[in-house]
């Protein structure tokens with residue numbers, strides 16, 4: 001057991017795996033895009049960044065709690081960082097939000113509204129990747145991917161399917177099946193768990209149920225199976 005000070009409030013912790021969990025246990029709101037308690041820590045989005053009493057910033061999801069820590073979660077500097085991160089993510093994202101299948105439940109958009117992002121100062125990236133509709137159940141739109149890696153960790157570490165992963169580098173980085181294959185050409189089992197954790201419309205489930213059933217009736221379609229329990233999204 002230990003104590004830390006969060007925004008001036010003394011908070012006790014015991015076995016919490018990271019500072020983020022201690023903050024949330026204290027009922028302090030802090031935004032996250034890439035953290036799920038059932039997935040490994042990736043620290044990609046940096047939205048959960050906090051500041052300590054020396055002005056050092058760090059991702060709270062990737063930091064173990066230590067006795068005597070003094071941290072701040074909502075300073076003007078942190079709010080500025082978060083808004084800039086969201087602006088950058090939105091600029092790299094295909095923003096056809098009104099017709100997006102995730103419209104109304106997009107976590108990225110919800111955070112942008114919550115953080116007061118009312119303009120985007122950066123040039124929008126062109127939507128240049130083809131949409132992969134080859135799977136009987138899943139649609140993959142790389143133009144909406146924010147590279148949080150949640151689907152990769154779900155598919156690889158939890159489901160042990162390994163149908164998708166990161167490929168290429170820098171601004172060309174993509175989450176994709178290997179060797180430019182389509183989803184239908186991988187061993188994807190259509191469990192849909194990647195969609196459960198995807199915060200945007202980058203992965204969605206086909207909505208035309210007749211089409212899904214026709215495809216599943218096809219003996220060439222890989223069998224649908226839920227190989228692990230659905231995760232609870234934290």
Ligand code: FES
Pocket residue numbers: 031032033034035042043044045046047048049059060061062
């Ligand atoms: Fe901590 Fe994304 S939630 S870096």
